[in-house]
Amino acid sequence: MKNILSIVFIVSLSIPKITGAQVTDYSHPYGICCFNWPLTVCEKFKSAGIDRYRIMCNWSVIESTDNIFNWSSVATPIDNASITGARVSLCVYDSPLWSREITDKSLSFQPSKYTEFLTELLRYCENRHSGIVEAVEITNEEPTADNYLSYDRDPSWFYANILKSAYQTVKSFNPNILVVIDGIWQSAFHHLDELYQLGCKGYFDRINYHWLMHEGYNEDPSNKTNIWHYPTAIRYLKYIADEYKDYTSSLWITAYGFRLDNEQKKSDYSKFVLDTSRESGFIDRINYYVGITGGYNQSLPDGGTNYDRISMIYTDDETNPSLLQLTSVYYMYTEYTAEYPEWGAKYFRVIDTLPPAISDINLTNSGFETGTNIGxxxxxxxxxxxxxxxxxxxxxxxxxxxxxxxxxxxxxxxxxxxxxxxxxxxxxxxxxxxxxxxxxxxxxxxxxxxxxxxxxxxxxxxxxxxxxxxxxxxxxxxxxxxxxxxxxxxxxxxxxxxxxxxxxLTMTSPVVTGTGYKSGIFYNFPNPFNPNKQSTRIIYGIEKQSKISLRIYNINGELIRELIPQQEITIPGRYGIDWDGRNDSNQMVASGVYICCLVINDKPYTRKIALIK
Structure with missing residues (x-):
């Protein structure tokens, strides 16, 4: 018997230490996507509070011939990132024909070919500007793009193995560089689930989503009359991750934008996306797409028609602009980043998703278990x-x-x-x-x-x-x-x-992760909980390297369950663990109120948990 106010630590060396992916970092949430990076434009990004660049690294262009590299498309953006104090994410996409085993399958290369290129790319960037690379995105949209009916869209054929090999390569080069999955395009939420099915949990640090809707009824991210509703889309991805108990892989929106003639509407929609992302608690990077576009003619009404309206800055020439036409989105960003330079727990709320049905649909013979076709x-x-x-x-x-x-x-x-x-x-x-x-x-x-x-x-x-x-x-x-x-x-x-x-589809409070939080128990969900239906998830925070333990007691102070024997946590952040309502003898406990006690460096933190059957 142990009283919660007088706890004797038990060290169990047989219990593995808690490890995790890179913890969520809300200190630099604003990024930008471009294909060209002139310094004058990069300086404008800096003025708008944007200090993270998504650089498109086209493997088929950089290494069009095996082992011969042309780094010109990488040199300029990392040079200018260094000048402006930005860091970069390298999106490594496409594949040269020489690398493919099946000509019309862009992902049919041996993973070793891709990882050899990754190593050369990372080495080049590190030698040119040490520490400039923050993340590597493992392909762009290839696994979910619109090459309809092609089996390389299914990650079980190529992508899962590429991702696993790439993760090991990047972490071997520098364990602090984040590994980001491919950009989930056009609401292919199933792609994330498939990666988990294929054992890819632990082989990426960030989930990647592209939210791009243009010219139609789907363009409004707050529209609750269709499935493209932005809060529901991002929440569903987090819902899938939570289902697989992946609580450390937060979400990056590496491309979002609006190709609209109405500049004010483009700005308003962008602000809604920023607000929702900031308040979600599980997004720590969002990149506007696209930063600049050429073809703007100042002498023509409204700049003419030869430029892309999705852009944040219009130019006459993307590589060597002589004019920069700043848009309403740009000015909105300037104000927004000044008001919210960093994100964090004080902004988090449960975001408003599409309304769920009250009841499930009770299907007849849903698994054919009658041995007939009834239903x-x-x-x-x-x-x-x-x-x-x-x-x-x-x-x-x-x-x-x-x-x-x-x-x-x-x-x-x-x-x-x-x-x-x-x-x-x-x-x-x-x-x-x-x-x-x-x-x-x-x-x-x-x-x-x-x-x-x-x-x-x-x-x-x-x-x-x-x-x-x-x-x-x-x-x-x-x-x-x-x-x-x-x-x-x-x-x-x-x-x-x-x-x-x-x-x-009822998506309740998500499990959020992050740094910069005080130590303690944040919440458990659900509470009360019925262990016959689901476990309760206990979310706690560690602000620095600490020795911790986490135990469940009854109201008399008797130990019921030791969820985490004393061990050392080396990475600060949020963590989560499930309690299934059982004691240390694997017996279901009675209904009642229990005390969850987290001890961090000898200091106890407690929370009441109600169990109802």
């Missing part, structure tokens, strides 16, 4: 040989579909669809793909089809654990009173679907 409008057969779990799955061949019956839904509410799919292609990965859909009706009108964002075709799944790939996306039931879930094949092959779930 399904379309399926070739029920298979008792190949299945994800249980005894059965649904099977379809070639261009057939697997589709549920229609279910009533709550209108204008957010749902998440999760399923497991296995695909066996007859003649290679590009020969067969499956598209997920929502088929919906509105008071009898329809049917209509909704295609989840950036699921342009799920291909052969042989490289996933057990050969099954998780499908997940969210759906806003606008103009729908009922819907069905469908999977449709294209080409020659076979696919199976199993364990379908349609649930309310």
């Amino acid at each position: 399904w409008d379309s399926v070739y057969s029920v298979d008792n040989i190949i299945k994800h779990s249980g005894n059965y799955s649904g099977k379809q061949v070639s261009t057939g579909t697997i589709r549920t019956i229609f279910y009533p839904c709550e209108q204008d509410k957010l749902y998440e669809i999760i399923a497991w799919i296995k695909i066996d292609a007859d003649n290679g990965s590009d020969s067969y793909n499956v598209r997920p859909y929502i088929v919906y009706r509105n008071n009898g009108a329809g049917p209509y089809w909704f295609s989840p964002p950036n699921y342009y075709g799920v291909v052969d799944t042989r490289n996933y654990p057990g050969g099954w790939r998780k499908i997940r996306y969210y759906y806003l039931s606008s103009n729908a009173t009922e819907f069905a879930v469908e999977f449709s094949g294209s080409g020659n092959g076979i696919f199976w679907v199993d364990d379908l779930i349609v649930k309310s």
Whole structure:
């Protein structure tokens, strides 16, 4: 028995130390994307409070011939970054033809070729300006770009192995350089989930998202009538990361922007994105895209038509400008960065997402466990040989579909669809793909089809654990009173679907990470919690290298569970750990109030946790 006010430390050398990715840093949140970096423009960025540069490093241009390098596209931006006191993130993308094993697959190179280039690039930058590189982005948008139906979009074929090798290379060169995944484009949220499925957790420090909407009803980031709602998009990525207990990989928005003629609207939308990102608690870098564009003609009304309206600064010539036309976005940034030079905990709030459905949809025979097709409008057969779990799955061949019956839904509410799919292609990965859909009706009108964002075709799944790939996306039931879930094949092959779930997408308080916080227990969530449904997540902070322990006691001061025996934390920041409601004997404890006690360098911090069953 131990009283929470008189704790005897127990050292257990068999327990591994807590380790983590690079902790969140809110001290330099403002970045910019450019393809050209003249010094006059870089000085304007500095005046606007922007001191982080995203440099596009085109491997196919820099090393067009094996082992022959042209560093001119890198030299100017890092030189000017050094002059203006900025640091850089190197986005290393595309691939030279000589490196590819399959000519039309830009990611088909051996990872060793890519990592050799990374080493040369990092060495060049370090020799030219020591410490200038803050991060490396492992490709740009290649795995989620619009090369529809090409299997190199699926990270199981190329990207996951590239990322793992690149992480080891970068950290071997300098462990303090951040590794950032590719830019998730056009709401391909599933890409992050696939990386976790493929064991990539721990092989990146930052999640990377590109939010670019132009000229249409989707352009307003605050618009809550469609799935492109910015707060919901970023929160869903954090939701996925939290689900895989990746609490240290915060989010970078490495490209966002608005290609609009209305300059004030462009500025207002940008400010909304900045506000939401700052208040989210899990974003510590946001880059406006794009910094400059050429083609602006001062002698023509409104500068003419030969320049890109998305830009922050318009110029006549991107490489050697003779004029700089500053936009409303630029002036907004100047004021905004002065008001919020750093981000941090004092700004955090729960951001407002699309409204979730009140209830999940109770599907009939969602895993085919009756051994029949009841609950399904379309399926070739029920298979008792190949299945994800249980005894059965649904099977379809070639261009057939697997589709549920229609279910009533709550209108204008957010749902998440999760399923497991296995695909066996007859003649290679590009020969067969499956598209997920929502088929919906509105008071009898329809049917209509909704295609989840950036699921342009799920291909052969042989490289996933057990050969099954998780499908997940969210759906806003606008103009729908009922819907069905469908999977449709294209080409020659076979696919199976199993364990379908349609649930309310309720995204509550995220787990946030960071530095500069006081030591202590910040919160636990949920509280109260029901251990029969979920664990509670305890979030605590360490402001400096410390010896810590974390234990659960009952209200009588008796030890219930030792979650963290005494050990040393070397990296300050926020951390999280789950309590499943069990004691040290793995027995479920009774309902009641418990005391969570965190001890940091002999100083206790306590918090009450309510357990209700």
